[in-house]
Amino acid sequence: MRLLPRELETLWTLFTAPVVWALHFLVCYLTVAIHCAKVDPGASLAAIRFMLAVATVLALATIVLSATLAWRQWGFGTQEPPHEEPTREDRRLFQGFATLLLSALSFVSVLFVALPLAAIERCAS
Amino acid sequence: MTWTISAPDETSRDRAGEEARLRAVWSNPPGWRYWTTVNNTQIGLWYCATAFAFMLFAGVLALLIRVQLATPRNDFLTAEVFNQVFTLHGTVMMFLFAVPIFEAIAIFLLPPMLGARELPFPRLSAFGFWSFLLGGVFVCGSIFFDAAPNAGWFMYPPLATDKAYSGIGADIWLLGLSFIEVASIAAAVELIVGIMKCRAPGMRINMMPLFAWYLLIVAGMILFAFPPLIAGDILFEMERMFDWPFFDAARGGDPLLWQHLFWIFGHPEVYIIFLPAIALMAMIVPTFARRPIVGYSWIVLAAVGTGFLSFGLWVHHMFTTGLPQISLAFFSAASEAVAIPTGVQIFVFIATMLAGRVLFTVPMLFGTGGLAIFIIGGLTGVMVALVPIDWQAHDTYFVVAHLHYVLIGGMLFPIVAGLYYYYPLVNARKLSDRLGKFAFWHMFVGFNVAFFPMHLSGLWGMPRRVFTYEEGTGLDVLNLTSTIGAFVFAAGVLIVVADVVRPKHRQPKEEFNPWNAGTLEWISEPEENWGVRSIPIIASRYPLWDQPELRAKINAGDFYLPDAREGYRETLVTSVLDAEPIQCLRVGGTSMLTILSAVALGGVFVATTFHWWVVAGVCGMVFIVAVWWWLWTGTGAIPEHVDKNVGLGLRLPLYVSGPASVGWWAMFITMVGDGTAFGSLIFGYFFYWTIHDDFTAGLPGPGWVWPSISLLLFLAAWVALIAARRANRAGSTGVTRLLLGLVLILDLSAAASALVGPTTTGMDRVVHVYPAIVWILLGWLVLHALVGALMIFYCAARSFRGLMNREHDGDLVNVVLYWHFLTITALTTLTVVGFFPALR
Numbered sequence: 001m002r003l004l005p006r007e008l009e010t011l012w013t014l015f016t017a018p019v020v021w022a023l024h025f026l027v028c029y030l031t032v033a034i035h036c037a038k039v040d041p042g043a044s045l046a047a048i049r050f051m052l053a054v055a056t057v058l059a060l061a062t063i064v065l066s067a068t069l070a071w072r073q074w075g076f077g078t079q080e081p082p083h084e085e086p087t088r089e090d091r092r093l094f095q096g097f098a099t100l101l102l103s104a105l106s107f108v109s110v111l112f113v114a115l116p117l118a119a120i121e122r123c124a125s
Numbered sequence: 126m127t128w129t130i131s132a133p134d135e136t137s138r139d140r141a142g143e144e145a146r147l148r149a150v151w152s153n154p155p156g157w158r159y160w161t162t163v164n165n166t167q168i169g170l171w172y173c174a175t176a177f178a179f180m181l182f183a184g185v186l187a188l189l190i191r192v193q194l195a196t197p198r199n200d201f202l203t204a205e206v207f208n209q210v211f212t213l214h215g216t217v218m219m220f221l222f223a224v225p226i227f228e229a230i231a232i233f234l235l236p237p238m239l240g241a242r243e244l245p246f247p248r249l250s251a252f253g254f255w256s257f258l259l260g261g262v263f264v265c266g267s268i269f270f271d272a273a274p275n276a277g278w279f280m281y282p283p284l285a286t287d288k289a290y291s292g293i294g295a296d297i298w299l300l301g302l303s304f305i306e307v308a309s310i311a312a313a314v315e316l317i318v319g320i321m322k323c324r325a326p327g328m329r330i331n332m333m334p335l336f337a338w339y340l341l342i343v344a345g346m347i348l349f350a351f352p353p354l355i356a357g358d359i360l361f362e363m364e365r366m367f368d369w370p371f372f373d374a375a376r377g378g379d380p381l382l383w384q385h386l387f388w389i390f391g392h393p394e395v396y397i398i399f400l401p402a403i404a405l406m407a408m409i410v411p412t413f414a415r416r417p418i419v420g421y422s423w424i425v426l427a428a429v430g431t432g433f434l435s436f437g438l439w440v441h442h443m444f445t446t447g448l449p450q451i452s453l454a455f456f457s458a459a460s461e462a463v464a465i466p467t468g469v470q471i472f473v474f475i476a477t478m479l480a481g482r483v484l485f486t487v488p489m490l491f492g493t494g495g496l497a498i499f500i501i502g503g504l505t506g507v508m509v510a511l512v513p514i515d516w517q518a519h520d521t522y523f524v525v526a527h528l529h530y531v532l533i534g535g536m537l538f539p540i541v542a543g544l545y546y547y548y549p550l551v552n553a554r555k556l557s558d559r560l561g562k563f564a565f566w567h568m569f570v571g572f573n574v575a576f577f578p579m580h581l582s583g584l585w586g587m588p589r590r591v592f593t594y595e596e597g598t599g600l601d602v603l604n605l606t607s608t609i610g611a612f613v614f615a616a617g618v619l620i621v622v623a624d625v626v627r628p629k630h631r632q633p634k635e636e637f638n639p640w641n642a643g644t645l646e647w648i649s650e651p652e653e654n655w656g657v658r659s660i661p662i663i664a665s666r667y668p669l670w671d672q673p674e675l676r677a678k679i680n681a682g683d684f685y686l687p688d689a690r691e692g693y694r695e696t697l698v699t700s701v702l703d704a705e706p707i708q709c710l711r712v713g714g715t716s717m718l719t720i721l722s723a724v725a726l727g728g729v730f731v732a733t734t735f736h737w738w739v740v741a742g743v744c745g746m747v748f749i750v751a752v753w754w755w756l757w758t759g760t761g762a763i764p765e766h767v768d769k770n771v772g773l774g775l776r777l778p779l780y781v782s783g784p785a786s787v788g789w790w791a792m793f794i795t796m797v798g799d800g801t802a803f804g805s806l807i808f809g810y811f812f813y814w815t816i817h818d819d820f821t822a823g824l825p826g827p828g829w830v831w832p833s834i835s836l837l838l839f840l841a842a843w844v845a846l847i848a849a850r851r852a853n854r855a856g857s858t859g860v861t862r863l864l865l866g867l868v869l870i871l872d873l874s875a876a877a878s879a880l881v882g883p884t885t886t887g888m889d890r891v892v893h894v895y896p897a898i899v900w901i902l903l904g905w906l907v908l909h910a911l912v913g914a915l916m917i918f919y920c921a922a923r924s925f926r927g928l929m930n931r932e933h934d935g936d937l938v939n940v941v942l943y944w945h946f947l948t949i950t951a952l953t954t955l956t957v958v959g960f961f962p963a964l965r
Contacts, residue, residue: 011321011330011701018433025437029455036449037815045451082421083331086664088703094331094422101426109434109462116454123449 016066017106024059036123056114070099143688150689151655163251169233176226183217195608197596207592208275215278221261227401228312237649240325242656242696245787248713253308255723264301274298282372282380296734303358304730313347318790328663328704339404342432350393352802357386369897377894388439396435402539412642413489414481420473430466444515460510487561488546494569495538502530523583553634553651560624567617574610578603643667659684685772709777713759722751782935792939796946821895827882832959838875839951856931865921876910906954916940
């Protein structure tokens with residue numbers, strides 16, 4: 001059994017990490033919005049915050065996985081950019097590198113979005 | 126490379142004959158029929174010119190605003206005219222200039238940049254242009270009849286739903302712009318398919334010009350950003366026209382839903398505007414730094430990253446609406462995060478300039494000047510993304526200053542840079558250096574004098590959108606300064622216009638590629654309409670720098686498709702990742718149908734605005750007939766041979782279906798956009814659920830029985846259609862036709878039974894928002910079922926006429942794809958309206 005899935009020949013892997021960011025963002029926003037509107041606007045967010053912290057860890061883990069796959073596609077960093085040769089190999093290296101960069105950005109952005117969970121305890125001020 | 130290349134066959138070459146045939150095939154029709162051309166060069170130029178004209182019109186409106194505000198208690202404009210003027214200024218700049226100008230530039234530039242003859246759907250581009258022109262004239266013209274929209278460019282209800290206040294202007298806004306949004310989505314489909322499938326052989330995704338990368342992302346963003354606005358427009362217009370209370374709080378509606386839908390569109394739109402401008406910079410900077418861009422992958426990171434993050438910012442326009450603070454904080458955090466990829470792009474440009482030897486030409490002046498302005502706007506953006514600062518600055522001139530710094534620095538200046546840079550592709554001549562520099566300094570100084578004081582007037586409490594202010598409030602000098610600056614800025618714009626329109630026939634033509642750029646669009650010859658003489662093989666990001674003799678060989682017809690022997694307009698389709706040739710695509714040529722379709726669809730929107738229902742119905746019928754005719758005569762033709770020798774020893778198929786074909790992709794992309802609009806309506810349903818204890822208000826729902834019956838029928842239709850596709854593939858023509866008939870019956874019965882539930886339980890749409898949102902969802906579903914029925918009818922007709930058979934099943938495969946989306950729509954709608962009220 002292989003630890004990492006086989007490499008995919010597709011453009012779409014580029015978008016994995018940003019899609020994870022988007023899903024995490026939506027989950028955070030929608031959960032809180034529904035909770036604050038439907039359950040009890042004045043209530044504590046403790047349970048929700050814990051749940052979303054778990055979601056954040058899952059999102060970060062998925063992004064790290066995407067980054068690992070990208071790192072492999074990039075040849076584990078043995079090749080330097082700009083990856084501009086007209087070969088399939090350079091195209092793959094470019095995809096790997098760009099995916100890795102996007103994973104890094106998505107990782108930081110997920111952390112950004114999760115920050116309010118650490119600071120805000122209630123729906124209303 | 127998996128495809129083989131052999132030397133051109135020199136023995137039988139007749140270059141003059143080849144050129145004559147190509148020229149004839151790609152020529153524009155003579156006389157008045159010139160206007161029926163669909164060639165990307167003409168459509169792109171008309172599109173640019175029209176968008177520019179709208180910009181100048183909106184610029185004049187801006188000057189009227191500034192004259193009115195030059196002195197306190199001024200009576201130059203009445204309050205009502207002022208409201209119309211600023212609303213139209215914002216609307217026109219955003220919808221008729223900022224977004225369309227990039228579709229225009231892309232239609233003009235992309236084919237030569239990608240080494241293609243044409244984009245895959247030239248008639249769709251032409252249709253988009255004519256729709257844009259008609260819709261734009263309709264919206265702009267309203268002000269001459271004192272009927273312009275007057276509730277601000279984002280049309281907030283309840284002000285804009287108040288008919289006594291907003292008159293017909295709001296309808297003109299909603300319907301005119303919905304029409305233009307159709308054109309934008311058409312352009313997005315064209316650009317995505319063009320960039321993914323029509324690149325020259327060898328132009329792998331790591332070699333794509335950055336402009337194409339940006340446009341790909343932007344077109345994808347349009348696909349997810351515009352449909353929520355269309356959904357919002359539908360709800361809004363149903364309220365204005367038929368009193369369905371979507372935004373009326375007294376009957377369970379909520380004005381905030383509009384704000385959500387508007388800004389889910391509106392914030393990504395800022396980046397839809399900004400990214401293509403940066404894309405122009407990514408083409409210009411390497412040319413004048415005389416070296417390849419530093420950090421190509423970083424630019425791709427920034428484009429994709431910004432594209433995604435921009436969808437998580439919309440609530441920062443709604444910080445003062447009383448949402449829970451933790452929700453605000455999520456959006457504040459995402460708004461700060463987007464500064465990262467935005468900054469990356471700016472640093473990439475700075476690094477490229479530092480690493481090269483920069484020539485400070487007019488395009489570079491406008492480019493770098495614009496970026497300097499944009500950075501100031503970006504920094505105030507980081508400020509107002511913080512909730513407490515926004516609470517202070519909201520709806521003041523601080524925000525006006527911020528958004529103009531962002532848009533004029535991040536968009537208008539780069540556009541003018543692009544105009545100066547690419548003008549030789551239009552006319553084989555450069556614009557004037559002297560006038561350009563003169564214009565730049567007027568615009569740069571004028572802009573800062575006009576808009577910098579607005580930061581201060583905003584912080585000192587001057588509200589947006591108010592037609593005057595009191596003396597002695599400390600705002601007099603600031604406003605007068607802004608007005609003076611605005612006129613200096615306008616003088617700069619006027620110089621640019623004068624430079625463009627001044628006669629240049631005495632000016633000698635420039636040599637080829639006058640800036641010595643490295644990218645492929647510079648092989649385009651202004652005198653020729655064929656795009657490229659032959660479709661090259663690309664082996665570099667900057668082929669004109671790195672591939673010697675490329676131009677000579679292209680122009681000698683030494684690459685692919687050097688001839689048009691069969692008299693068709695042809696281009697190559699290549700694979701997404703490695704750009705390996707997979708098809709020789711015949712694209713549509715000159716046609717009246719595009720204009721007819723656009724006029725008919727425009728007629729539907731205009732007639733609806735004035736409640737001329739019969740006219741709207743007739744126009745709708747004409748539109749359907751025109752589109753039918755267009756598809757019937759212009760798409761899916763069975764070629765005279767299975768494949769064709771495209772040159773260099775390569776034979777490619779002339780007909781493909783399914784995911785290999787451009788039509789399948791276009792359907793897929795269109796349906797993704799359509800699905801987003803549907804998702805926005807579903808969002809509306811659940812939005813009402815969240816804001817009420819009982820969102821049904823005790824009113825009866827459609828029940829679960831009829832929705833279940835309808836759902837089963839929809840699923841049966843789906844299965845029958847898939848069976849029809851299989852039967853067709855197996856060559857059983859009779860069975861295929863029978864199954865298509867069955868699909869038609871099942872589909873229409875499904876649509877009818879979807880409406881039985883709410884009809885029998887007497888759900889009254891005007892009483893409360895619950896019945897209204899259920900009716901809208903079911904109406905959306907039924908409309909799609911009817912369009913589906915037309916498609917089935919079309920396939921059946923093609924089959925009977927022998928135009929669709931076992932080997933040529935593209936129409937049917939695309940309809941099946943449509944049906945997958947229809948089935949998801951049916952499943953979601955009917956489960957939600959049928960079962961959710963009982964579950965909650």
